Amino acid sequence: MRMTDVTKRLAGLGGAKWEVHLAARDMIAAGADIIEMTIGEPDVPPPAELMQTATTAMLSGRTGYSDGRGEANLRKTLAARYSVSTGRPIGPENVLCFPGTQTALYAVLLGVAEHGDEVLVGDPMYATYEGVIRASGADMVPVPLRPEHGFRMQADDIAEKITPRSRAILLTTPHNPTGSILTVEDLDAIGRLAEVHDLWIISDEVYEQLVFDAAEFVSPLARAAFAERVIVVSSISKSHAAPGFRSGWCIASAAFCEGLLPLSETMLFGNQPFIADMTEQAVREGSSVAAGMRGRFAARAAKLVARLHHDTGLRVHSPEAGMFAMIDVSATGMDGDAYAQDLLHGAGVAVMPGSSFGESLRNWVRVALTIDDDGFDCALTRIADHANRRSAEVA
Template structure:
């Protein structure tokens, strides 16, 4: 039987990018001595008070159908939070709730782009971005994020790729996988292009609460002149160490949210009321775990850079936020995929090839900063020993 065009557009995406991760899991299941640095998940459990709130809400009967926009208590909490964050007045009608950032991003993309449109996105990028763009029927147009600019997207690189078909720019700030943060000046220059060429800015800000000390987060939502063309997506998955609860949202203009609502309601109806109650309280009180995670991830990134720079010739890109660090392995004479496989098979450390996130990272690998300190330090020792033994990179 024939399937639809969308299945053809998405063919080949997904599993192939995770070959090293899948092999690592198989080796671990077979009993191999393995340290897995491929996937970034919070390094703490869901806060107990959130579990208690969700349980109490279920026991109180908050298990029925949801408001299609999302429960009013959650939308009110988010509106208050984004008013504080942006310095602009955001009201509950400017919020739609979804089961996680991924669903929010998919829905938003379906609302702004379609066949024959083009969507600009930074390269490297989060692994699912190509899929959500292709699903809409639009063409993905990569914009290189260059190491010499700290992997921050540059307005001139965007401008060089704008065409009459450009309908949206998908940003991630703080960025996955590089941990780069766009500055207010970066966003102002990008906003000028959006105004001049009439395209949307979609800003994935799921790591906004995992910014390291000394760095500062900025959002295009704070720019009043962009109010009718910015859509922010986020969730509690990272900030509150709750990825399994699948509680996310988008924030934009009321006009956009009203237009997107029928699509959202066709696919789903908000999020579960008991999860909404938990999320509303979590957003209102703030995260009890985000600051600790950010401090631990920053400390691990510092140790990674210090040890590898002192004992090898490899270059670490120091992140400013998030759960990952990037390692340039080009001096080994191998690309990122070959290095990751070699490291896995010979030294028992699993990292992600950079090419899984875009062609610009062909010679890089991504390392998760989320594993316990003892395992992290052991992994660094194994990586250093592995590199020192490679003839192309003498110690």
């Protein structure tokens, strides 16, 4: 039977990127001793008080249809939170609620790009970005994020890729998978470029509350000179260790939100009222788990750098935020795909090949910092021993 063009555009952009992760899960199910460092699940459960709020809301009848924009109490709270963080007046009219960042990003891309357009995005990138861009009918234009610039997107590199078909620049700050954070200078240069070429700036900020102590996060929404062309997407998935609740939002100009509303309502018509109540509490009170995650992830990243730089030829990019670290595996003589398979089957550690996030990471792998300390230490030993064996073979 015939299927539509969107299924062809998205062919190969789903589960294929997670081949190593799925193989590891199969091996674990069969009884193999595998340490899984592939995906970014928070290492703690959602705060009990949030789950209690959601349960109480369900039992009290908060299970009906939602406002298409999202529940009023949540939009008001989000507006207040972004007014404080950006230093600009943000109102409920600047907020649309969605089930998670992914859905928000999908809707936003449909709102700014279509067939024949182009969306510029950093390479490497989060694994689903190509899919949400291609789903709109637009073409993805990778912009290299270079290690010598700390994997931060540079305006000069964007400028080389802009054409008359360009419609938007998709940013991730803090970045997944590298953990880099765009500076004020980076953002202002990108903003000036967007103004000259009349481009939207879409900023995925889901890791905003997982910034390590030595780093500073600034949203492009806080840069008044070009804030009207900025669309922020985020959620409570990372900050509150609540990915399964699927509660996110976009923050943008009132005109953009008004224009996107019919599309949002056609897709899903708001988010669930009982989850909105929980999210409103999460945003209003802040996270009781984010600080702990920041400390643990930063400590594990530092340990990864110290161990592998001292004991092996592997080189780690030190992240400034998030749940992951990147390892350059060139010294083993393998690219990231071959290395990830060899590490899984030869040492019992599952990591993500860098190519899952873009061609510029062909010789890298991504490791999650979210496993417990004992498991992490064991994984480090296995990775170091494996790397030294392979490097010796290359020599």
